[in-house]
Amino acid sequence: MPWNQEPLKRLIRKVIGASPDPRTPDERFRDEALPHLPAVTRFALSLTRDESDAEDLVQETYLKAFRAWDQFVPGSECRAWLFTICRNTHFRTSRREQRVVAHEDAELEALGAAALHTAAQADGLDDVFARTEVMEAVRAAVDALPDPFREVVVLVDLEEQSYEDAARILEIPKGTVRSRLFRGRRLLQERLIKHARDAGLGAGKTPEIMRKGTSNDD
Amino acid sequence: MMTEMLDCDAVMRQLWDYLDGELTPDREEAVRAHLVVCNRCHPQHDFEQSFLRALSASRREHSRPDAIKARVLATLRADGFAA
Numbered sequence A: 001m002p003w004n005q006e007p008l009k010r011l012i013r014k015v016i017g018a019s020p021d022p023r024t025p026d027e028r029f030r031d032e033a034l035p036h037l038p039a040v041t042r043f044a045l046s047l048t049r050d051e052s053d054a055e056d057l058v059q060e061t062y063l064k065a066f067r068a069w070d071q072f073v074p075g076s077e078c079r080a081w082l083f084t085i086c087r088n089t090h091f092r093t094s095r096r097e098q099r100v101v102a103h104e105d106a107e108l109e110a111l112g113a114a115a116l117h118t119a120a121q122a123d124g125l126d127d128v129f130a131r132t133e134v135m136e137a138v139r140a141a142v143d144a145l146p147d148p149f150r151e152v153v154v155l156v157d158l159e160e161q162s163y164e165d166a167a168r169i170l171e172i173p174k175g176t177v178r179s180r181l182f183r184g185r186r187l188l189q190e191r192l193i194k195h196a197r198d199a200g201l202g203a204g205k206t207p208e209i210m211r212k213g214t215s216n217d218d
Numbered sequence B: 001m002m003t004e005m006l007d008c009d010a011v012m013r014q015l016w017d018y019l020d021g022e023l024t025p026d027r028e029e030a031v032r033a034h035l036v037v038c039n040r041c042h043p044q045h046d047f048e049q050s051f052l053r054a055l056s057a058s059r060r061e062h063s064r065p066d067a068i069k070a071r072v073l074a075t076l077r078a079d080g081f082a083a
């Protein structure tokens, strides 16, 4: 006897259609997609590194999202969906190929960062990332990262997306998000610590370092 | 339940996952327990945390958000958006 699917279908209809949304699709777009405009704009800016290109990219992203609105799964992360469209639009326009070295070991990157810290400590640069001069260099360092690393850093560290959401947006495995993120962070730290050394912010140049050895070693 | 014991190497390998809130609750607790007592890993934790703060603070806003919003709305309306 064939299995009767009707009760299951009824259940699914009941769950999915439990409370029909009284809003029109356009109203849902207004309520769910438009509030992410500032975040999408920031993301576009980080991809293009140019205000007017970012503006065009945002227009195109929202127009595409509006036209594909019936494909958006209600209840899923709208911001992540918009980021996906934004990114795909950008990389199609600029025809950039995503090339990443095959070797990706996240935990080695984490250990590498630990080694950087030890070196920074030796140079009296323990607080390097709190220095105003270095803070100002962070943005330039992010802009200079190769695209595959820059986009994970921007999504996770600037836009506070989880590894999971970043993986969905970038259409790569979560483990790849993690290894690119860690590599990107280590590259940034290297660059910023070098920047601090070149700027003469290391040991002996600042009196607070002297203080640190005696009164501040908790 | 016993908290898992971790050595410094294991903690340093997972420090970023820990700071990102990506560890399982058990593992997170184990890392936290180690950090409290380890004067080798604790400074490392603070260093990475200050790095992540500086990174997060580097977030850049567009200089003309209102113009962008107006233009997006105009583009959508021209395409039939009615809300």
Ligand SMILES: [Zn+2]
Pocket (backbone or CB within 6 Å): B007, B008, B009, B011, B034, B038, B039, B040, B041, B042
């Ligand atoms: Zn330790």
